[in-house]
Amino acid sequence: MPQLKGTLFEGYPVSKEHYDEVFNEKGGVRKHYQKVFNYFSKLSAEEFIELNQHAKISFINQGVTFAVYSENSEGIERVFPFDLFPRIITAREWEKIEKGVQQRVQALNEFLWDIYHDKKILKDGVIPYELVLGSKFYNKEMIDLDPAGRVYIHISGTDIIRHSDGEYYVLEDNARSPSGVSYVLSNRTTMKRTLPNIFFHYNIASIEDYPQNLLAMMESLAPEGVAQPTCVVLTPGIYNSAYYEHAFLAHNMGIELVEGRDLFVDRNFVYMKTIYGPKKVDVIYRRIDDDFLDPLVFNPESLLGVPGIMGAYRAGNITIINAPGTGVADDKAVYAYVPDIIRYYLGEEPVLKNVQTYICEREEDRKYVLENMEKLVVKPVDESGGYGLLIGPKATKKEISQYREKIKKNPRKYIAQPVMSLSVHPTFIEDTKRFEPRHIDLRTFFLMGRGFTHILKGGLTRVALKRGSLVVNSSQGGGSKDTWVMEG
Amino acid sequence: MIGYKITYHTENSYSQTVKEAIFDFLVLPADDDRQRRLSHKISSTLKEPVFMYKNLYGFDVLRIRTSKAFDHFEFTVHSTVHIKKEEERDMRPLSIKEEVDILTSDSFRIDNFLFLRKTRYTLVSPKNKKKFIRYDGKKHVFDFLLELNNHIYNLIKYCTLSTDVHTIADQVFEMEKGVCQDYSHAFIAVARENGIPARYVSGYLNQGVGFIGDTLMHAWVEALVPGVGWVGFDPTNNQLAGENHIKVAHGEDYSDCAPIKGVLKTTGTVETKYSVQVIQEQQ
Amino acid sequence: MLSRIANNLFWLGRYLERVEDTARFIEVQYYSFLDAPFIQKEEIALNSILVMLGNPDYYFSKYDRLNEKDILYTATLDRENPVSIISSLSFVRENARTTRDILSEDLWEAINKFYLFLKNFSRKKFLKAPIELFEDIIENCYIINGIIDRIIMKDIGWAFIKLGIDIERSAQLARMILAKIESIESMEKPSKVAENFQWRTLLESAAALDINKAVNHRATDKDKVLELLTLNLKSPRSIAYNLQKIHEYLMMISPEKEEKPETPEFTAGRMASQLKYTTVEDIYREGEKEFYSRLLSEIYQLASKIEKRYFVF
Incomplete structure (x- = not known):
């Protein structure tokens, strides 16, 4: 038992119902955390707060801020809450995560190829075809289209949690331009600037080469016959909340950050408007949704997209990253079938577990959900960012009965899962000037190109800063931690 | 074999100068098993080359893009096309039971999913579905479709003033009025509701022989008859589509077949005129 | 370089120069005429400010007659007037915002600070001592021009800003x-x-x-x-x-x-x-x-x- 009295950990409750990443059930410090723990337990609250201040300034200096611009707001720059106590993942645990993520994304990629071509998995009855073909993300423009290298999910962000049984579970697959990687990189920079010493004690994987890998992935997918492709990042513009990330990635890859109005299509090729004339673009990492991509094809009201780009895409003259129509693969209803999808295409057992999922469209499942709502988390299948979900154990009777009606009205829209107990991690709380347990998850980042894969060794550990809260999304009051993967 | 000379012409005047524009025209007669496009000639007041590419369904789209300012735009396409003499097809080669088995099989429904699903244009509320007719599996699909063609023809009154390009099938059943586009969406809604794949067809109609239509483009329907293939129905005229129907394109609904689509940089409004001329060639 | 970015830099320069020129013109016109050696001087001064701004119609759509305070306010802090100093400055900021990753952070910060300063300036405070505000505006323009000349890398982006300034x-x-x-x-x-x-x-x-x-x-x-x-x-x-x-x-x-x-x-x-x-x-x-x-x-x-x-x- 470590001595906690008089340290920032004094009074730290070691949980029985949740897995604590740092402390074991007996209250001892897990071996891989020992040195970090020793470091923090020697600090006074004042010292720690000063370090925290340094970290904040480091973020501001790096420009890692988010600001919501509008006509009336003046763009007050805010920093995302960051916790200095890093989350550490052992080499052995990481090996499993890496394998599991890769396996999942590869299977989902095969799945996408199949449902946009032969539809074997549907004809074999592995997944109800209405679920897939009826999804609002099923994009008919993708039918029979062969994307470069047969890759659809170039960038994925698999969200992983650790349950009270100590096992990792996949919570969701993000196959549509997942965001957050700029925070991962900035978190590491900030940690190095703020606490350089503690890096001496650990041999951890480097993540700084992510932008280079992202660019290499993009370049590997150049259209036929293009030796030195011109790659760009396409942003909706400065009013988008993730604009900082778009600019960060473009800047770190050394490529142009463009808006829809900077591009045009001529004879099924895409060009950007530069001061020296049109310059052909070959690979686009777009951070705008499918619906806004091509106003000639999808949403005619969209001013963000590039009219005609889908024609250029169908002609094979441009690579779009991620491919349109990948939303079917991270649909929360399809999630329930991912283990079957892995078995079907790869003939392997899933490495990472799936959370038991009830699909309200199935009568049997719906019955169970409607009867057990107070035990379940119910989610709309087509929302992300933690919006519109009901956490049964925390909801009032009235909320539950209202939600029940919503499910009955539109069962296709909902799935339910048992409440997963996210693991906890000591996190410094400014109000109490102490470390307290807070729930965390992990977003991984996986890249797939033509004969190219790369996983970022680390990820975005998101922290639910409100006591007891399970919602880690940054839009809902979450913070983040630097994430270390130990080598060897 | 019948030959046609077809002219599509459009004129657009803009209240404010257009700075940049891109147009897609889906107006060329299709070149397929039923008809051959022999030639086409395009003239445009925009001094830009016209680019041709194939859309999702393989139909030729004409694309024009310009970044030279303009406030008036005319576009004309002349084409010649030959329609093959319709061969007598056996519309009932399978037994009724075989037809029903095919229609209800998963693989058939998966393969034809696009033409079985509801779209924005073919949506109908439960209230108006009372005006649908039902396929009971006791007759041949082709016979049901003929009945449906007749049903839509009798239900809807031809009227050019009550609907526009945005009108959806539900409104058509509500008002029981419309033009060829509305007849077609209504037909499609009922066919799909009964599990029969149906697709929207846009094209030209030889107006010389007393058909209903006008000097604009025409629309009809193709439905998938098990054991036969796609068969054209023209509910506006209560006819099968034949030698007088010159197809341009098909799709899920009107949105896949709009003759002109454009994205423009301008702040003003537009006044559009267009006309179509179909002339049968002398034998 | 993207055309849009170059265009924004060019207009950043033009509006920045416009802010400075407008401020100086109004200041000089108005204050020198206080001791001008001829009559009707106030009317001439006020009129020349309106002419310089280039949209007298806007002024007369809101006010019936030439009035010192209304003209000064319209020319300086009226956000609805598209050619007021504050409007020009907000265009400077808009153009700078989209080019932040190309410009130096110092330039953006100086522009943003300047904008916030002017935006929060009340009509009352301004009319009490207009000359002070004009001098502050001109000084801020000097600071920004100093950053442009001494901090920013002298590449093509810079050339577009300078081009805008000098054309204007x-x-x-x-x-x-x-x-x-x-x-x-x-x-x-x-x-x-x-x-x-x-x-x-x-x-x-x-x-x-x-x-x-x-x-x-x-x-x-x-x-x-x-x-x-x-x-x-x-x-x-x-x-x-x-x-x-x-x-x-x-x-x-x-x-x-x-x-x-x-x-x-x-x-x-x-x-x-x-x-x-x-x-x-x-x-x-x-x-x-x-x-x-x-x-x-x-x-x-x-x-x-x-x-x-x-x-x-």
Whole structure:
């Protein structure tokens, strides 16, 4: 038992119902955390707060801020809450995560190829075809289209949690331009600037080469016959909340950050408007949704997209990253079938577990959900960012009965899962000037190109800063931690 | 074999100068098993080359893009096309039971999913579905479709003033009025509701022989008859589509077949005129 | 470089110069006329501010008559007036915002700070001591210009900002001179003293009073002022000087090694050379009004040539 009295950990409750990443059930410090723990337990609250201040300034200096611009707001720059106590993942645990993520994304990629071509998995009855073909993300423009290298999910962000049984579970697959990687990189920079010493004690994987890998992935997918492709990042513009990330990635890859109005299509090729004339673009990492991509094809009201780009895409003259129509693969209803999808295409057992999922469209499942709502988390299948979900154990009777009606009205829209107990991690709380347990998850980042894969060794550990809260999304009051993967 | 000379012409005047524009025209007669496009000639007041590419369904789209300012735009396409003499097809080669088995099989429904699903244009509320007719599996699909063609023809009154390009099938059943586009969406809604794949067809109609239509483009329907293939129905005229129907394109609904689509940089409004001329060639 | 970015940088420069020129013009017009040696001076001063802004209709849509306070407010802090100082400054900021990753963070911060300062300035506080605010505005413009000249990398992006600043300055100089000629014409038989007073305020509005002292030593007259503000190649406050600079920036930007006819750099070079070999007598020979109107329209044509060459496809 470590001595906690008089340290920032004094009074730290070691949980029985949740897995604590740092402390074991007996209250001892897990071996891989020992040195970090020793470091923090020697600090006074004042010292720690000063370090925290340094970290904040480091973020501001790096420009890692988010600001919501509008006509009336003046763009007050805010920093995302960051916790200095890093989350550490052992080499052995990481090996499993890496394998599991890769396996999942590869299977989902095969799945996408199949449902946009032969539809074997549907004809074999592995997944109800209405679920897939009826999804609002099923994009008919993708039918029979062969994307470069047969890759659809170039960038994925698999969200992983650790349950009270100590096992990792996949919570969701993000196959549509997942965001957050700029925070991962900035978190590491900030940690190095703020606490350089503690890096001496650990041999951890480097993540700084992510932008280079992202660019290499993009370049590997150049259209036929293009030796030195011109790659760009396409942003909706400065009013988008993730604009900082778009600019960060473009800047770190050394490529142009463009808006829809900077591009045009001529004879099924895409060009950007530069001061020296049109310059052909070959690979686009777009951070705008499918619906806004091509106003000639999808949403005619969209001013963000590039009219005609889908024609250029169908002609094979441009690579779009991620491919349109990948939303079917991270649909929360399809999630329930991912283990079957892995078995079907790869003939392997899933490495990472799936959370038991009830699909309200199935009568049997719906019955169970409607009867057990107070035990379940119910989610709309087509929302992300933690919006519109009901956490049964925390909801009032009235909320539950209202939600029940919503499910009955539109069962296709909902799935339910048992409440997963996210693991906890000591996190410094400014109000109490102490470390307290807070729930965390992990977003991984996986890249797939033509004969190219790369996983970022680390990820975005998101922290639910409100006591007891399970919602880690940054839009809902979450913070983040630097994430270390130990080598060897 | 019948030959046609077809002219599509459009004129657009803009209240404010257009700075940049891109147009897609889906107006060329299709070149397929039923008809051959022999030639086409395009003239445009925009001094830009016209680019041709194939859309999702393989139909030729004409694309024009310009970044030279303009406030008036005319576009004309002349084409010649030959329609093959319709061969007598056996519309009932399978037994009724075989037809029903095919229609209800998963693989058939998966393969034809696009033409079985509801779209924005073919949506109908439960209230108006009372005006649908039902396929009971006791007759041949082709016979049901003929009945449906007749049903839509009798239900809807031809009227050019009550609907526009945005009108959806539900409104058509509500008002029981419309033009060829509305007849077609209504037909499609009922066919799909009964599990029969149906697709929207846009094209030209030889107006010389007393058909209903006008000097604009025409629309009809193709439905998938098990054991036969796609068969054209023209509910506006209560006819099968034949030698007088010159197809341009098909799709899920009107949105896949709009003759002109454009994205423009301008702040003003537009006044559009267009006309179509179909002339049968002398034998 | 993306055309949109270059365009934004160009307009950042133009609006920045417009902020400074407008502030100085209003300040000088208004305050020098307080001790002007002729009557009806207030009306002339107020009118000239409206003319300089270029949209008197806007003012009269809100107010019935010329009123000192209303005019000062309309020209400076009225956000609804598209040509007020605050509006121009908000365009500076808008243009800077989209180019943040290209510009230095210092420049963005200075612009943003300046904007917030002006935006939060109350009408009451401003009208109590307008001169202080004009001086603050001009000072802030100096700071930003200092960052542009001493902090930013002198690459093509920088050249577009400078191009914007100098095009705007040349155009504003031509406009101010033209406005002054018209204003003197409108006076009934002005005395020599009154006329020279007018020319002196012009020098002040163009921030060329000190330069004039160094060059001309003695009291000002029309010939000397026109010469100084139009033809002097050493004064950064002359049109000829600015056209030479514009030519330099365009040469920096141009991908071609040689100047070809009809290109912006060729046009700017020709305009600069023509001015270099022009005398005040030439100006009188052509007619002052004709000369400056022609020059102004040539500057605008040059700007639109730049736009066509680099910003549009």
